[in-house]
Amino acid sequence: MSQAEQRLREDRAMRDAARAVLIADFEHTKATFSVKGMASRVGGRISDGAKDVVEVAKAQADDKPGVIAVLVGAIVLWLGREPLLEALGLVDPDETEDGEAYAAPEGDEAPATSPQTPPESRRHS
Numbered sequence: 001m002s003q004a005e006q007r008l009r010e011d012r013a014m015r016d017a018a019r020a021v022l023i024a025d026f027e028h029t030k031a032t033f034s035v036k037g038m039a040s041r042v043g044g045r046i047s048d049g050a051k052d053v054v055e056v057a058k059a060q061a062d063d064k065p066g067v068i069a070v071l072v073g074a075i076v077l078w079l080g081r082e083p084l085l086e087a088l089g090l091v092d093p094d095e096t097e098d099g100e101a102y103a104a105p106e107g108d109e110a111p112a113t114s115p116q117t118p119p120e121s122r123r124h125s
Protein backbone atom coordinates (compact mmCIF):
# COMPACT_ATOMS: atom_id res chain seq x y z
CA MET A 1 0.00 0.00 0.00
CA SER A 2 1.33 3.36 -0.92
CA GLN A 3 1.71 6.25 1.43
CA ALA A 4 -1.11 8.16 -0.32
CA GLU A 5 -3.57 5.29 0.20
CA GLN A 6 -2.60 5.04 3.89
CA ARG A 7 -3.11 8.77 4.36
CA LEU A 8 -6.48 8.60 2.53
CA ARG A 9 -7.69 5.87 4.92
CA GLU A 10 -6.56 7.89 7.97
CA ASP A 11 -8.28 11.01 6.65
CA ARG A 12 -11.50 9.09 6.02
CA ALA A 13 -11.40 7.62 9.51
CA MET A 14 -10.82 11.08 10.97
CA ARG A 15 -13.67 12.48 8.84
CA ASP A 16 -16.04 9.72 9.98
CA ALA A 17 -15.10 10.29 13.64
CA ALA A 18 -15.66 14.05 13.30
CA ARG A 19 -19.01 13.42 11.61
CA ALA A 20 -20.09 11.09 14.42
CA VAL A 21 -19.17 13.74 17.03
CA LEU A 22 -21.05 16.40 15.06
CA ILE A 23 -24.17 14.25 14.76
CA ALA A 24 -24.04 13.43 18.49
CA ASP A 25 -23.73 17.13 19.32
CA PHE A 26 -26.65 17.94 17.03
CA GLU A 27 -28.86 15.27 18.64
CA HIS A 28 -27.90 16.53 22.09
CA THR A 29 -28.80 20.10 21.07
CA LYS A 30 -32.14 18.95 19.64
CA ALA A 31 -32.95 17.16 22.90
CA THR A 32 -31.92 20.16 24.97
CA PHE A 33 -34.04 22.64 23.03
CA SER A 34 -37.02 20.39 22.44
CA VAL A 35 -40.37 21.52 23.85
CA LYS A 36 -40.18 18.95 26.61
CA GLY A 37 -36.66 19.98 27.52
CA MET A 38 -37.55 23.67 27.58
CA ALA A 39 -40.69 23.02 29.61
CA SER A 40 -38.84 20.93 32.16
CA ARG A 41 -36.17 23.61 32.56
CA VAL A 42 -38.70 26.42 32.93
CA GLY A 43 -40.83 24.26 35.21
CA GLY A 44 -37.79 23.45 37.31
CA ARG A 45 -36.91 27.11 37.69
CA ILE A 46 -40.48 28.01 38.59
CA SER A 47 -40.77 25.21 41.13
CA ASP A 48 -37.46 26.22 42.70
CA GLY A 49 -38.68 29.80 42.95
CA ALA A 50 -42.01 28.68 44.40
CA LYS A 51 -40.24 26.60 47.02
CA ASP A 52 -38.18 29.64 48.03
CA VAL A 53 -41.33 31.77 48.29
CA VAL A 54 -43.04 29.13 50.44
CA GLU A 55 -40.04 28.94 52.76
CA VAL A 56 -40.00 32.73 53.18
CA ALA A 57 -43.77 32.79 53.72
CA LYS A 58 -43.49 30.10 56.41
CA ALA A 59 -40.80 32.09 58.19
CA GLN A 60 -42.88 35.27 58.02
CA ALA A 61 -46.02 33.43 59.17
CA ASP A 62 -44.20 32.14 62.24
CA ASP A 63 -43.12 35.68 63.10
CA LYS A 64 -46.47 37.41 62.41
CA PRO A 65 -49.51 35.12 62.87
CA GLY A 66 -51.91 38.09 63.32
CA VAL A 67 -51.11 39.48 59.89
CA ILE A 68 -51.79 36.10 58.30
CA ALA A 69 -55.14 35.83 60.13
CA VAL A 70 -56.18 39.29 58.93
CA LEU A 71 -55.13 38.47 55.37
CA VAL A 72 -57.06 35.19 55.32
CA GLY A 73 -60.10 36.94 56.81
CA ALA A 74 -59.95 39.67 54.18
CA ILE A 75 -59.77 37.08 51.39
CA VAL A 76 -62.76 35.16 52.81
CA LEU A 77 -64.79 38.37 53.12
CA TRP A 78 -63.90 39.37 49.56
CA LEU A 79 -64.94 36.02 48.15
CA GLY A 80 -68.22 36.09 50.06
CA ARG A 81 -68.98 39.79 49.63
CA GLU A 82 -72.09 39.46 47.46
CA PRO A 83 -74.08 37.15 49.79
CA LEU A 84 -72.98 39.22 52.80
CA LEU A 85 -74.05 42.51 51.20
CA GLU A 86 -77.37 40.99 50.16
CA ALA A 87 -77.93 39.69 53.71
CA LEU A 88 -77.24 43.15 55.13
CA GLY A 89 -79.61 44.72 52.58
CA LEU A 90 -76.94 46.91 51.04
CA VAL A 91 -77.30 45.47 47.52
CA ASP A 92 -80.39 44.59 45.49
CA PRO A 93 -80.22 40.83 44.77
CA ASP A 94 -81.62 41.42 41.25
CA GLU A 95 -78.73 43.67 40.20
CA THR A 96 -75.82 42.47 38.14
CA GLU A 97 -72.20 43.30 38.90
CA ASP A 98 -72.53 46.33 36.60
CA GLY A 99 -75.34 47.71 38.74
CA GLU A 100 -77.96 47.14 36.02
CA ALA A 101 -81.18 45.33 36.88
CA TYR A 102 -81.85 42.02 35.19
CA ALA A 103 -84.19 42.28 32.20
CA ALA A 104 -87.34 40.18 32.30
CA PRO A 105 -87.37 37.25 29.89
CA GLU A 106 -89.18 37.91 26.61
CA GLY A 107 -92.21 35.71 27.40
CA ASP A 108 -92.85 37.41 30.77
CA GLU A 109 -93.24 40.97 29.50
CA ALA A 110 -96.52 42.83 29.90
CA PRO A 111 -98.50 43.42 26.69
CA ALA A 112 -97.81 46.71 25.01
CA THR A 113 -100.56 49.33 25.30
CA SER A 114 -101.44 51.89 22.69
CA PRO A 115 -99.87 55.26 23.26
CA GLN A 116 -102.16 57.84 24.77
CA THR A 117 -102.69 61.11 23.06
CA PRO A 118 -101.01 64.01 24.79
CA PRO A 119 -103.27 66.18 26.93
CA GLU A 120 -102.72 69.24 24.72
CA SER A 121 -104.26 67.60 21.65
CA ARG A 122 -107.32 66.52 23.65
CA ARG A 123 -108.08 70.10 24.63
CA HIS A 124 -108.18 71.41 21.09
CA SER A 125 -110.36 68.68 19.64
